[in-house]
Amino acid sequence: MTGQGDGPPVVGIDLGGTKILSAVVAGDQRILGRAKRTTPAKEGGPAILQAMIACIDEALEQAGLTRPDVAAAGIGSPGPLDVQAGVILFSANLNVKDFPIGPELAAVLNRPVLVQNDVRVGGYAEFRLGAGRGYRDLIAAFVGTGIGGCVIQGGQIVTGSTGNAGELGHIIVKAGGPRCGCGARGCMEALASKTAIARRITKAVRKGLPTVLGEKIARKGGRLKSGDLAEAVAAKDLVALKEVQRSAHFLGLGLGGLINVLGPEIVLIGGGVAGALGDAYLDLVRTAARSQTLTDPDGRIRIDRAALGDDAGILGAALLAREKFVPS
Ligand SMILES: [Zn+2]
Known part of the structure; x- marks a missing residue:
């Protein structure tokens, strides 16, 4: 697991119109487990949330961890978004409108969840880690x-x-x-x-x-x-x-x-x-x-x-969540 001083693991999610990527990321930015699911974009918000949870659980299993082991989660999502409220205001690709993906996932994980634009998250990962x-x-x-x-x-x-x-x-x-x-x-x-x-x-x-x-x-x-x-x-x-x-x-x-x-x-x-x-x-x-x-x-x-290629989204989402919610 994580070494001393690295901080607890955090979940990073890259929510796309065709696929959902999830990763469990250690305090030293190593990816401990990862998973991928097809986005059920035609079925709308609740189905997307379920697929996301399954994707997170699979990444956790690969990392040998369970939900209570993680401190927070970050989602990189298509927008526009209400970042403060964690709401996807509208996405044609995801077929959702005013969907509170952040609060919904936070309720399931019982952990704080950050939502930020998918590309901004990827750029932030390149800035900090790439x-x-x-x-x-x-x-x-x-x-x-x-x-x-x-x-x-x-x-x-x-x-x-x-x-x-x-x-x-x-x-x-x-x-x-x-x-x-x-x-x-x-x-x-x-x-x-x-x-x-x-x-x-x-x-x-x-x-x-x-x-x-x-x-x-x-x-x-x-x-x-x-x-x-x-x-x-x-x-x-x-x-x-x-x-x-x-x-x-x-x-x-x-x-x-x-x-x-x-x-x-x-x-x-x-x-x-x-x-x-x-x-x-x-x-x-x-x-x-x-x-x-x-x-x-x-x-x-x-x-x-x-x-960073395809890992930019999951790494950036996890990093932003860590910086916001996990005391260093
Ligand atoms: Zn344009």
Whole structure:
């Protein structure tokens, strides 16, 4: 179990639209047990809570612990949220509205529960435990099906007056651009996410442009795996290359603007797309961002890859819960 001075174990949960990840995390941030469940998103709040509890119990069992052994729990959840009350105000992906996931889980565990935005939680883990360690001011952007982000200033997550700030995927980088899931046009997410890349490649296929991704994307109903995209880029597929460049360009534009406003020490790029495409993608993002960062003429602000992958959510949720509820 935990060593002396490490503090009691805490549960971290990453609640996503397709899967729930849970972990029991020791005071020294080691993961003692972990589990995964499919999110019963179609069935709504109570079913999601039950799946979450089963997922926590499985992680506890793997760790050789029981519910009373943990001091607190943290949930990283899609939003918008009422962070103070622990309520998911609305989530289309989870099919819930005004769902008090924090108090409900707290009643079951008989322990305090923190609820914070899933991406903010992941960014906080990178800041404290991952590629952002040692910095005080950073921006993290996660590029996957959507684009989420986290701004940390002076060691604190910036959530603004509403508690929900930090949505850097919805910065508009192309006036009148493609429609975004949020309803606006030309958001970074609508131009640079994996969904945006897949949509553009589907269009290219319809136009008859040759690409190794044509058949794969048709078979998956217009969806695309980051790994398939990376393979196509490695094979120098011209359609894939062009769309990856376009994604990196618009991501860089958005991040360049943020760098000018916030002046972070480091910008971290994570998520499935960035992970699969690696340094070549990062270089394109750097070039686009630096083309407009007038506040950083010497190029001192680092733009690097995030380090924690899929563990960022569970680790960050556990860490925030520990910092809030467990006396050090
Ligand atoms: Zn948007």
